[in-house]
Amino acid sequence: MSQLDENVSRLGYVEPLEQESISHYLGRLRRLKANSLPSAYALGQAADLGGVTARWEKLYFNPFPTEEELGAVARLIRLDPSCFQEMLPHPGMTLQPRPIRLCGTCYAEVPCHRIVWQDKDVIAVCPHHEVRLLERCPSCKTPFQIPALWTDGRCHHCGMRFTSMAKYQERIKKPS
Ligand SMILES: [Zn+2]
Ligand SMILES: [Zn+2]
Secondary structure (H helix, E strand, C coil): CCHHHHHHCCCCCCCCCCCECHHHHHHHHHHCCCCCCCCHHHHHHHCCCCCHHHHHHCCCCCCCCCHHHHHHHHHHHCCCCHHHHHHCCCCCCCECCCCCCECHHHHHHCCCCEHHHHEHHHCCECCCCCEECECECCCCCCECCCHHHCCCCECCCCCCECHHHHHHCCECCCCC
16 A cells, blocks of 8 residues: 555545445444544544435435545545446436335345335335335334444344344245
């Protein structure tokens, strides 16, 4: 690493998970021990972006993140900026920021919130498992928190594990 890179890279690196949403990723990034950024705003300040990253953590992308903004965060962690494109709604996808959705089976495979779950056009069905996505905890009926706050893979209210929620997801028959 050159001297210059060392100066630019000020945060610890976190490997993105497959299909992870930017909200979930930024939450993990902030909580990494080496980073310990207490709030979305603290991350925004580190990147010189003010409250922009706090909006991303809430899955609010209007206005859409610019290359400069994404680049500013990517430089802090020496992440390939193109990785951020995969964490954002792809062109043509209509993102529905609320309710936050979950597929417990997906979560058991890779423990993260997927940006595709918020696609308005998937009509709340997991594109991988042909089950209805959950929009609240099946046990206590509390809506899910924003993914940036998913610290331990459980309902923040009653503690039910996300992976245990899979059995409550209604099976959707394939159109024959
Ligand atoms: Zn799934
Ligand atoms: Zn609950």
